[in-house]
Amino acid sequence: MQIDEIKNYWMLLSERSTADYNTSGPAIDRIIRQYGASGRYYHNTGHLSDLICFQQQYAPMIMDNDSMIYAIYFHDLIYRVTRKDNELKSAEEAAAYLTKIGYPEDKTQKVYRFILATAGHQNPLADPDLDFLLDFDLHILGALPDRYDAYTKQIRKEFDIYPGFMYRRGRKRVLQHFLAQPGIYRTSIFREKYELKARENLERELESL
Incomplete structure (x- = not known):
């Protein structure tokens, strides 16, 4: 999906919302600038495009597609590797925008909580739509080995301000966290398609660190 397509999809959403x-x-222009900022080697417009494509593919299984799309557009709006509140700040910007355009309050709060949930990839809301969003966000873990290896290089470049020993220590914690979960993916369809490959990728990367 090209930048123009990302913008056009946003404008179609906006026509339904406001x-x-x-x-x-101006909101979509800011979103594109944020995802296209320097230093974003994985969490960029390519990642945004991937999630939009997943939403389109699984739209018949999602109950509130418009709120899902808003959560996707805003979920990595703020992304700096040196801060620990990226999801919170992204959620706050989403809520501020949605409030400004008069989006329903209950759905605004849903988008806010969906984005917060991408921090730990847990679903405290027990919302099936959120299960899909979290799985979309982690789809790369179940990619083919070559694509997964490219992803790990992109993540390392995003964290290049940290020396190797610090990066390896932090990355190991992330990998071990996911491997310790009963299931990396929350929906049955993603578990069936990606779970085994994701665990193989994570274990292979862990051994290499």
Whole structure:
């Protein structure tokens, strides 16, 4: 999905949500700038595009697609490897925008909580839509080995301010966290398609560190 397609999909969403084009236009321009910022080697417009494509593919299984799309667009809006509140700040920006355009309060809060949940990839809401969002966000873990290896190089570049020993220590914690879960993926369809490959990828990377 190209940048123009990402923008057009946003504008279609905006047409369903608000008549305030003076707000929705600048908002998507800011979103594209954020995801296209320097230093984003994985959490960039390519990642955003992947999640949008997953939403489109699984739309018939999602109950509230518009809220899902908003959560996708905003979920990595703020991303700096030196801070620990990226998800919180992204969620706050989403809520501020949705409040400004008059999006329903209950759905605004849903988007806010969905984005917060991407920090630990847990679903305290027991919301099936959130299960899909979390699985979309982790799809790369179950990629083919070559793609997974490219992803690990992109993540390392994002964290290049840290020396190797610090990066390896932190990365090991992340990998061990996912491997310790009963299931990396939350939906049955993603578990069937990606769970085994994801565990193989994570174990292979862990052995290499």
